[in-house]
Amino acid sequence: MLPCRILGHxxxxxxxxxxxxxxxxxxxxxxxxxxxxxxxDAARYARAFNREDRDKLGRNKLTLSLLPLRLFRRFRR
Ligand SMILES: [Zn+2]
Numbered sequence: 088m089l090p091c092r093i094l095g096h097x098x099x100x101x102x103x104x105x106x107x108x109x110x111x112x113x114x115x116x117x118x119x120x121x122x123x124x125x126x127x128d129a130a131r132y133a134r135a136f137n138r139e140d141r142d143k144l145g146r147n148k149l150t151l152s153l154l155p156l157r158l159f160r161r162f163r164r
Contacts, residue, residue: 088113088114088115090113091111091113091115091117095143096111096113096115096117097111097112097113097140098110098111098112098117098136098140099111099112099137099140100132100133100134100136100137100140101133102126102129102130102132102133103129104126104129105122105123105124105125105126105128105129106120106121106122106123106129107120107121107122107123107129107132107133107136108120109133109136
C-alpha cells in the first residue's frame with residue numbers, strides 16, 4: 088500500500104496473555120507477534136509501542152503539513 092511505503096506502517100499493538108500482537112491499521116496485511124515472559128510484560132510493551140506509534144504519527148502530520156508550501160514555492164519559480 089502506498090501510504091505504508093511513504094509513511095511507514097501504522098501498527099496497532101495489543102496483548103493476548105503473554106503474547107503481544109500487532110497489525111497495520113491500514114489493513115495492508117503486515118502483522119506479527121512476540122512472546123514475553125508474562126502477560127504483564129506483553130501488556131506493558133503493547134502500551135509502550137502504541138504510544139511510540141502515536142508520537143511518530145504526530146511527526147508525520149507535521150511533515151505533511153509543510154509539504155504543500157514547498158510545492159507552492161517550487162511552482163512560483
Ligand atoms: Zn501497512
